[in-house]
Amino acid sequence: MGIPSQVRIVEVGPRDGLQNEATPVSVAARVAFVEALVAAGLTTVEAGSFVSPKWVPQMAGTDQVLAALPARPGVWFPVLAPNMQGFLAAQAAGAQEIAVFGAASETFSKRNTNCTIAESLERFRPVCEAAAAAGIRVRGYVSCVLGCPYEGEVPVSKVVEVAGALAAMGCYEISLGDTIGVGTPLKSRAMLEAVAGVVPMERLAVHFHDTYGQALANILACLEAGVSVIDAAAGGLGGCPYAAGASGNVATEDLVYMLDGMGVTSGVSLDGVLAAARLITAELGSEPRSRLSKARPAIQG
Template sequence: MAFPADVRVVEVGPRDGLQNEATLVPEAVKVDLIARLAAAGLRTIEAGSFVAPKWVPQMAGSAEVLKAAPRRPGVSYPVLVPNMKGFEAALAAGAQEVAVFAAASEAFSQKNINCSIAESLARFAPVMEAARAAGVRVRGYVSCVLGCPYQGEVPLAAVVDVAERLSQMGCYEISLGDTIGVGTPRKAVAMLDAVLGALPVEQVALHFHDTYGQALANIYACLDRGVAVLDASVGGLGGCPYAAGASGNVATEDLVYMLEGMGIRTGVDLEALVEAAAFISAAIGRAPASHLAKARGY
């Protein structure tokens, strides 16, 4: 299969990126960031997470952020929901798309959300039903697809099983996440091939963290399988709190630079994106983590 002609970049910085940053970011700054990302041409921008603020203080105020996010034709603002309470709060704030998450690692599921994989999926059954009734689209995340900080290797069969079950529950898209960034290209391709044995490529997205500097290499290795949806975080924001030294998701600007250089269209204004990375990095008091921002002098 050839490389895709176009890729939709899912910007996860305002949620997955910021939720692990220690410096609390005001709601107005988050809204400004989202507006800058939308103006740069990104069409899917995670706006927040409806989890209990005591667990993720950075995501407090997600309802206000979602309500204030600028509405643009063709731009969606999915939000993460952990259960029915979160879904109801998201719906009240005007969410038109939500995301649910499950781990491929039993140990990670127990440590992270205090329940088994099966129990976590059962929690989402009423969310999926309510979402269908409300006409809300649901995206599914599978974490630890290439390794777990607690159990190490994660069987490919477990990744396929969770991805398939999320699809069967009604998730329109399944994002496969290397949560601690330990994957390498051959392992990434093997994992993707296993999932593509159960799901169509049009339903699959990739979400690679860059802890060991492998994210772009992993993405490149997987591109010729036809995957055309890639998650990334502006400025390389974030990290995994469960893995020592884990850096954030692959930086959106580095990803866009690589894709556009390969002739793969993203629809993203690279200079506007770098400026957005500089804006949010200044707000949290550090330089952008991306290579591109550094090359531009930020």
């Protein structure tokens, strides 16, 4: 298909990035992080998650985060809402977009959500129906698309099955996640093209973790296959609590640098993303994990 001339980056740092960080971040700091990302030109920024604070304390106060973010045309703040309880809380908080999170691995699904893949899909069905009735968009995630910390390699047929089920429920977009970062370029492209046989490429996104340093290479392979939506996290935030050694998401600034160098339009300011990454990592008492932040320290002045 060839590399698209324009790509939309979905910024997952404030949700997928922060939910696994040991240091809790205040609502005010999370709002400032989201606003910095929007100022950098990102138009889809995950704002948080409506799950039990008992299990994910880092996402407590997501309703307050949403309340502090003024609506603006063309900008979306999706929130994770994995069940009806989460959906109702998200709806009450004024969410315009939610996300549901499935897995292509049975063991991962049971360990992560305490249910089988089939049970998780049945749990999502009323959520998707209620969202459609309320005019709320739903994004679907499929995790472990290239490997599972418990099962090892995951059959591509399972990824296709779960992605197809989410699309049939009405998810406008399906994000295919290499949760533990074991994918390599040709396998990533083959997986994406297999899913595109069931779900149109324009409804697919890719989500790579950089555990083995393969994320940008995998993204390039998927761009060559025609994907035009890519998930990333400023500062390389994130990781998988179930996979030993799993590192964060591909860093948004590293991705933007690659896209800029390829002449692919993202609408995102490199300096703006670096500023957002510095802002949140200062709150965490750490440094951005991106290669760009290390290679271009002069920007930090």
